[in-house]
Amino acid sequence: MTVLYDSVLAVVAAAGLLTLLRLVRGPGALDRIMALDVLATMIIAGTAVGMAARGDPTPLPVLVVLALLAFIGSVTAAHLVEKREGMR
Amino acid sequence: MNGLERARRGVRHLPMIAWLWLLWILLWGSVDLEVLLGGLAVALALVAAFPLPPALPRAVPRPLRIGALLVHLLTDLVRSGATAAWQALRHGPRTSAAIVEVELRVDSDLLITAVAELTTMTPGTLVAEIDRRRRLLYVHTLPVHDERDIHHRKSEVQMVERRVARAIGHGESFEGFDGIDGPSSRRKGG
Amino acid sequence: MNALNTARDAVTAVLLPAGAAFCLLGALGLLRFPDTGSRLHAAAKAQTLGLLLVLVGTAVQMPLRHAPVLLLVALFQLLTAPVTSQIIGRAAYRAQALDHRLLLRDELAERLEREGTPAYGQEREADEEDEGR
Structure with a gap:
């Protein structure tokens, strides 16, 4: 089982790195917002795998808060971008 | 009359109160007395402070x-x-x-x-x-x-x-339909 | 009891790698797709599916009092991912971040051209009133 968890974590980490690449590359603000949102879900996924590996439920509230924050953050940021474009 | 109306309005909020209570209990992950009472209090306070219109006016659950x-x-x-x-x-x-x-x-x-x-x-x-x-x-x-x-x-x-x-939808089963949403999902043509 | 544990491990051993794979595919889509609109497809679908699989796979391993919270996070993700992607998609369209050469057809633009008015004219006015400008 340990091998399984480790390899799953490695795959999620690789996915996170790829997402980070998109975050750096952009090109638009919306692409970065999207990449950040995806990154947040990857952090949630990684934390969950870590929890399963150790059988330790301590980070559970972190997952809940992260899920809430990612949603509110992305929606707010996207809304602001839209508004800014509308001003032009 | 007034009391009846008020009671009916209270009943409409029951599902929301129940859901918030359940959420609280799930998040705490225990059924201690404090958690149960605290959850009920928070749910009631939230519904009283931020009342929402019912999403499905007296819908027939299917x-x-x-x-x-x-x-x-x-x-x-x-x-x-x-x-x-x-x-x-x-x-x-x-x-x-x-x-x-x-x-x-x-x-x-x-x-x-x-x-x-x-x-x-x-x-x-x-x-x-x-x-x-x-x-x-x-x-x-x-x-x-x-x-x-x-x-x-x-x-x-x-x-x-x-x-x-x-x-x-509540167009097909019309009974108890509130009229808030208008004649919604009634079939128009094919 | 032991059989139950084996069953749990089996479920986890299927769900976690599948979830991780979809996470990776989502990230690949995010990198490979050419414009914001198509990238959203990768972010909204592959990614959500990946996270959901991972969360369920983890919930199976957790004691009964913690598992529902994970499922709650999964449910929340299921409800919010479409909202996020719709709002980003709308913003992308209005900010002209979509690559129109990739679009075989754009019926929204066709309609805007037909009517000569932005579909969201009223909304934008309301937004501007909000800001007091």
């Missing part, structure tokens, strides 16, 4: 249809995840898309929201713009090669709409 909708949602999610992944691998930068206008027949905020959510979960479609007043969805669809694909996508979205209307 658990079977709602269950079918959920099963569809999960299978659709798996299929659409697979399609999006396949598109990314196979075509990548040379994918072709279209923005398609879909006319809806349902006319209530809740139903349109549900249709939009589920459309995003069906393979290859993603709602980009909603025109609430004219009941139009503008759907960004991904693997599109010709006009036939576009027609196909449109009918897919309308199938989602039909499923939603059957599960939670």
